[in-house]
Amino acid sequence: MDSLVGMKIDIEMLKSVLGQSLKVGTVAKLDADKGYRIALGEDDDGDEFLSPWMPHPETSKSSVPLEEGQTVGIIAPSGDLSQGVLIRGGYSKGKESPNSDLAANVFKDAGVTVTVKSGALRIETNGVTVVISGSGFAVEGGGVTHNGVNIGDDHKHTDVVAGPDLTGPPQG
Structure with missing residues (x-):
């Protein structure tokens, strides 16, 4: 009977540790030196x-x-949150994905969007778009x-002469 009680205690302890081993929450406090506190x-x-x-x-x-x-x-794993490791979670309301194209990798932050797709790199910010691809280098805006x-x-250009002559370099 004592071994049955011991096993029940062990099972309850394991359930408790397992329940504490993974917690999901949202970032509540940020500090550049300390890191993050999570609302649980x-x-x-x-x-x-x-x-x-x-x-x-x-x-x-x-x-x-x-x-x-x-x-x-x-x-x-031990159930002690102070010994835990923080992992990024999925998107949520108010923190939606910047990307609806599953064939593209997209980074969007601080007014800049960087997209990598089909061998091309696209950078967009403030009405300017730069694309580097197998076709070359393009700038719009x-x-x-x-x-x-x-x-x-x-x-x-400098040194412009009418007719078939070439011009000088761009004017500085």
Whole structure:
């Protein structure tokens, strides 16, 4: 009988740890040095229950900070959230995907959209679009300069002579 009670206690402990091993919530607080605190529901008084500070879920190769309200998960195999790992979650209301084309990789932040699709790179910002592809390099909107000299569609040339002669370089 004692072994049956012991097994029941073990099962209850395992259920408790398993229940604590993965938590899903939204980013509630952000701090450049500390990381993020995640809203995981409410406590017994009805106040927001926040995780401990979790470090940024990033590598040394990139930095794409989480935003307040973004869905995330915490994996804590021991059940101790302070020893957990923060993982990015899916999209949610108010934090929709910037992309409806599943054949494209899209990054959108700070007024810039970068799209990679079918061997082409497209960068869009403030009415200017740059496309690099197998067809070449194209710029739409805005001006184009090289080493501070206008080489756009409205540039002027020096040493213009009527007839078949070539012009001089673009005017600086």
